[in-house]
Amino acid sequence: MTAFDSFPLGQPGFISHILDRAAHLRGDEEKLLALEAHPDARAYVVYRDSLVVRREATGPRALLGLNEARQLGANPGTIFLGLRQGAPVFGMGISPGAVEQLLTRDDAAVSELRGMAMQGVVPASELSAIAMAKSLVNWHQRHGYCANCGTRSAMKEGGWKRDCPNCKAEHFPRTDPVVIMLVTSGDKVLLGRQKHFLPGMYSCLAGFVEAAETIEDAVRREIFEESGVRCTDVNYYMTQPWPYPSSLMIGCTARALNEDIVVDRTELEDARWFDHAEAALMIRREHPDGLAGPHPFAIAHHLLGRWVKGSDRGHGGNP
Template sequence: MIPPGFTGGYLDRADRLRHDVDGLAAALDWRTRLLVLGPGYEPQVDGAGRLGWTTLAQAPDDAELVLLGLAEGRAHVAAITHEPGTAAFRSPRVMTALAEMAPGEAATWGAARSVLDWHARHRFCANCGAATAPFRAGWGRKCGACSTEHFPRTDPVVIMIAEHDGRALLGRQAAWPHGRYSALAGFLEPGESIEEAVARELHEEAGIRVRDTRYVASQPWPFPSQLMIACVAKAEDDSLTLDRNELEDAIWVPREEVRAVLAGGTGAFLAPPPFAIAHTLLTRWAEEP
């Protein structure tokens, strides 16, 4: 079974060094590898699908660093750039690079992208408005005025297919590539369980009521920093009432057709890319008897 995209990272996150200032300083030596990133945190990928790395000497003298982790005795870091305005942007070059990445590389890049973007958007304290500075090896920021500590957050998102009579409900947004359909999704709101969020989103977006929600898999999604929680739920009927603010269209697709499309054949929809949790969700649903 192919693991969900953005998982399977090979770095030891080395939490122990986040609390050890002297140990971290000792780890940042000539062997340290600095992640190479382009504008918008775009990854640089070689012909083998590996991320680009350089030496710490290539970082600015006053660079603030995030310790991504350790591998083969070497620290792997990324430089905080405070690059604005890129929170949810996914350029075609990023999508191409993700499709080319070797296993585990997207997990490293995704973690770096999420935490760097968080730094860019949290330069000032939400408590008092004063400037903050990185601490804990770049996995937090601390206010210099009121000492409030801030940490990167992850926003939970439910992503799901409803099933009815051997068919899966798929929807599309107008901005997606022509023919692309995927699982429906939405943010989990405060005070909700996963099952309640699945039921609410499916009813709000497609007008259906569901039961018997089951968890399938999860995936980090670094645009900017979400945890996608993939589920399947049984629909009580197949009558749809679409929220046109959310969906351009929605269709019920038989399991055999989903299998054919995922295998590279033709069908009523273009499948989501393999690095998206929707692809994992559809694959596992299609493999059921």
């Protein structure tokens, strides 16, 4: 199975929904404790941008039993992600020291999530739950103290909240909105590349939505700041959760009003226009110069692939 099979057009990574979030259980500590003791309870163990996995004959297994996770060194605190066919699923963290111990074992590994997702090693159906675990574990690790008074805060509501025992402030996980845009001008599409991209890879431009800014304004601003291109006719396509550390990619299309490019070199290494034929070769990894589009697990691939298929062509970038 290739990445194109795992992430068909319109289905990037991290969007599947195998869990019932069962939010009504988060405030019931007795029920949560009972769920942790459930014989079918499972957990994803997150370390930075990686997962702790069991090495098995059929490949790495990311969903671990709770006792199994603890035996591998996972932290005792668990985050309730939801129910899968009635069985509870949790997210857990792990310390650097425990990870060092795992690196000496043959039956377990600490594997980088993005690489596993791109290679199809982790089933696409599990990626949404893993994204939840990664985002929440990361948030707790970075927000252990009250931002209001500096007192050590406590995990509450199954990990979906932190309370300050001193000033009584409540803290909740946040999701950062990011716009990602396919900009077209007739039969051409605007793509850029950042310095950390793989050689030859070009993708859609993107940027964070700022305070008190609409999605449409963010699209127009980011495109102009990074490329000098003015845009109109901004339209929404779809979203993709992106747990790096906890963003929501808002996929949009827009129509360019000019084609002259002035690259912001602090943001991009390059930006250029590609015609439809060239973009199609990049999507298929058949470009004669070795140029390539974004990977199918990313929403940028689906924005570009949709346009290449023709659903956006001749409509100024509109769906």
